[in-house]
Amino acid sequence: MKNLRFLEYIIREAPMQHFIFQLACLAVVLYVAISYNGEKKRQKTEVNSPWFETLLGVAVFSIIFDGLSAYTVNNLDKVAEWINTVAHAGYLIGLVALIFTMFMYILHITDSFPKHWWSKLLLYGPFVAILIVVVAFIGELEYCVSNISNYAMGISAYTCFITAGLYLLFSLFKFIQGWKYIEKKKRYSISLFIGAVFVVTLVKVIYTELLITAIAPALFVLGVYINQENPVLKELAHYQSEMIMGFATLVESRDDSTGGHVRRTSQYVELLAGGLRSKGYYRKILTRDYMHNLIMAAPMHDIGKISIPDEVLQKPGKLTDDEFETMKLHTVSGSKIIQDTFGHMEDEQYKNMAYEVTRYHHEKWNGQGYPEGKKGKEIPLCARIMAIADVFDAVSEKRCYRDAMPLDECFRIIEDGKGTSFEPALVDVFLSLRPQVEAIYKDIQHAK
Numbered sequence: 001m002k003n004l005r006f007l008e009y010i011i012r013e014a015p016m017q018h019f020i021f022q023l024a025c026l027a028v029v030l031y032v033a034i035s036y037n038g039e040k041k042r043q044k045t046e047v048n049s050p051w052f053e054t055l056l057g058v059a060v061f062s063i064i065f066d067g068l069s070a071y072t073v074n075n076l077d078k079v080a081e082w083i084n085t086v087a088h089a090g091y092l093i094g095l096v097a098l099i100f101t102m103f104m105y106i107l108h109i110t111d112s113f114p115k116h117w118w119s120k121l122l123l124y125g126p127f128v129a130i131l132i133v134v135v136a137f138i139g140e141l142e143y144c145v146s147n148i149s150n151y152a153m154g155i156s157a158y159t160c161f162i163t164a165g166l167y168l169l170f171s172l173f174k175f176i177q178g179w180k181y182i183e184k185k186k187r188y189s190i191s192l193f194i195g196a197v198f199v200v201t202l203v204k205v206i207y208t209e210l211l212i213t214a215i216a217p218a219l220f221v222l223g224v225y226i227n228q229e230n231p232v233l234k235e236l237a238h239y240q241s242e243m244i245m246g247f248a249t250l251v252e253s254r255d256d257s258t259g260g261h262v263r264r265t266s267q268y269v270e271l272l273a274g275g276l277r278s279k280g281y282y283r284k285i286l287t288r289d290y291m292h293n294l295i296m297a298a299p300m301h302d303i304g305k306i307s308i309p310d311e312v313l314q315k316p317g318k319l320t321d322d323e324f325e326t327m328k329l330h331t332v333s334g335s336k337i338i339q340d341t342f343g344h345m346e347d348e349q350y351k352n353m354a355y356e357v358t359r360y361h362h363e364k365w366n367g368q369g370y371p372e373g374k375k376g377k378e379i380p381l382c383a384r385i386m387a388i389a390d391v392f393d394a395v396s397e398k399r400c401y402r403d404a405m406p407l408d409e410c411f412r413i414i415e416d417g418k419g420t421s422f423e424p425a426l427v428d429v430f431l432s433l434r435p436q437v438e439a440i441y442k443d444i445q446h447a448k
Contacts, residue, residue, distance in 0.1 A: 022067030025214035029059045032225045039231040051108040052229045058101045059217040062094030070211045073150045089138045100127045103167045109186050111288035133159050146209035164201045183289040185227045192223040266298040267440045268389035275429045297354040301361050304334025331371045335359035361386040364421045
């Protein structure tokens with residue numbers, strides 16, 4: 001109660017009483033919007049985050065009408081009734097739109113958008129219905145008097161509180177369902193949304209007269225911007241990707257390759273992963289974050305070759321048994337390099353992905369691969385995808401010990417490995433993508 005009296009004193013004594021809190025929250029969101037657009041113009045890499053930009057606009061709208069309604073409801077004797085009604089209509093519509101947009105942003109960053117028309121209808125239908133209810137009953141709001149601040153109650157207001165609770169539950173469900181495959185920084189953003197909406201909703205239920213709903217969008221927008229939507233962070237991620245590709249190409253050049261293997265296998269991996277997802281395979285695993293980390297990790301798959309002696313790596317003829325055993329060690333040494341180099345990275349998902357791709361991309365579906373003889377789904381999905389891309393490009397590329405094989409024969413090798421070297425479903429999808437695979441091969445061949 002002591003804290004409540006202090007808040008009452010602040011509101012009563014503030015020179016711009018009843019909406020100074022909303023002004024502070026609006027300043028936070030406007031600061032983020034100005035910073036975001038300024039950095040976006042300065043960065044060379046393309047920054048495209050439509051749902052975050054929509055969130056910024058909806059947050060500004062919501063907070064403005066939040067402050068306006070806070071003023072009108074506390075000055076009913078000075079403000080025309082229709083102005084007060086319009087202010088509350090804008091506030092409640094903005095609040096519903098804000099909660100829905102924050103939820104949609106979470107679906108976006110977790111790659112959980114529904115694909116079928118009926119699931120989209122289930123997503124957008126309730127939102128439209130809620131807006132209709134809010135508008136239909138806006139004229140029946142009752143304005144209650146309190147020592148702290150006047151406030152509005154009625155069906156429209158109750159609908160907003162129920163909406164916040166429902167979307168909070170939906171977000172929590174999605175969060176728990178995809179926890180394992182959600183990037184750490186995105187976990188912070190989702191946690192912030194759930195925490196902010198929960199706290200604000202709980203406080204509003206207990207202390208209805210406290211006009212604090214503006215704090216939820218302010219906290220969420222600020223947290224999302226700091227953790228993942230700052231264009232500077234995306235620029236740094238772009239440079240990191242370029243450095244990884246450059247380092248992998250440098251390692252690859254030791255066996256007289258031109259760097260095409262790294263670029264092609266990365267594109268084959270991206271193509272195959274996207275094909276699997278579009279055909280309904282491993283949809284829960286193949287999230288946007290997982291695929292991004294996989295594409296970033298693919299160039300590192302042969303990093304262990306840096307530890308292989310030149311006389312083995314560059315031998316023009318067939319390797320002896322002992323030399324082949326030495327060559328096989330590149331998977332073990334590569335995974336150790338990943339651990340030593342990226343062991344302290346904040347992005348744990350990427351580190352684990354790079355480790356698994358590097359160590360297990362020579363494992364076989366039937367358990368006859370190396371270094372651990374894993375079989376079937378004991379082999380991480382990322383390594384199973386990498387295996388097909390690696391073998392296909394290895395046989396299609398000229399090496400120091402043989403010429404490149406014709407593409408027909410390369411595809412036949414992949415098909416013959418179905419159920420032995422490779423997972424059958426992955427082979428089927430890869431073969432169905434033959435035109436795109438050939439296009440990648442020819443594009444990079446011409447670029448040499």
